[in-house]
Amino acid sequence: MENKQIPYFKSLLEYFSLILKIIFHSASLLFVLPSNKLLLDFKEKLVLTITGINNCAYSSLLHTRIAIENGVKISEVKRLLEGKIETFPKDEYAALLYAKHWTETNGNVSDVERKKVINFFGLRETRILEAVIMSAHFSNMCSNTVTAYNEHMSEHRSFAIFLLTSPFAYFTKKGALKTK
Numbered sequence: 001m002e003n004k005q006i007p008y009f010k011s012l013l014e015y016f017s018l019i020l021k022i023i024f025h026s027a028s029l030l031f032v033l034p035s036n037k038l039l040l041d042f043k044e045k046l047v048l049t050i051t052g053i054n055n056c057a058y059s060s061l062l063h064t065r066i067a068i069e070n071g072v073k074i075s076e077v078k079r080l081l082e083g084k085i086e087t088f089p090k091d092e093y094a095a096l097l098y099a100k101h102w103t104e105t106n107g108n109v110s111d112v113e114r115k116k117v118i119n120f121f122g123l124r125e126t127r128i129l130e131a132v133i134m135s136a137h138f139s140n141m142c143s144n145t146v147t148a149y150n151e152h153m154s155e156h157r158s159f160a161i162f163l164l165t166s167p168f169a170y171f172t173k174k175g176a177l178k179t180k
Helices: 012-029 040-054 057-069 074-082 090-104 111-121 123-150 159-177
Strands: none
Touching: 012 123, 012 159, 040 057, 040 074, 040 090, 040 123, 057 074, 057 123, 057 159, 090 111, 090 123, 111 123, 123 159
C-alpha cells in the first residue's frame, strides 16, 4: 500500500460530533428491527474498505485477520484495502461504494447517494450499514489520532484528543497484535 496521509481528529468538536452522530444513529436503530443481520464476511469487507481509505495500520491488521477467519479471500482483502471494489458482486459493490462515499466525505453523504442505497437495500439495512460504517470510521480515526500524536505530526497538538482517543486505539492495537 502506498504511503499516504492519514486522517485523524484535529479538534474536540470533530471528535464529539462523530460520537454524537453515532449515539443518535444507534438510538434510532432501537426502533428499527432489521430483517436480517449483516454476514460477518460482508461486515469485514465494509470495514476493510473504510480502513483502506483511512489508511489505519492497526485496523488493517486486525480486520484482515478477522476477515480471513470469516472466509474472505486474501486477494479480496488486498483489493478492499486498495479501494478496488469494482469487481465485487452488485449488492456488495453498492454497499462498499456507499461506505467509500461516506468515509471520503466524513459522513456528509449527499441525499442522492443515500436514497440510492435506501432504494437498493431498504431503510433497515441502510441504517445497519451506516452503523457499521460509523463505528469503523470512528475506530480508524481514534487509532490514526494516536499515531499522529505519537509521530508529532505538525497539526496535531491536542493532548485532550489524544487522551480521549487512546482507549479506542489501545483496544484496536491490542486486537491487531493478538496471536492465536
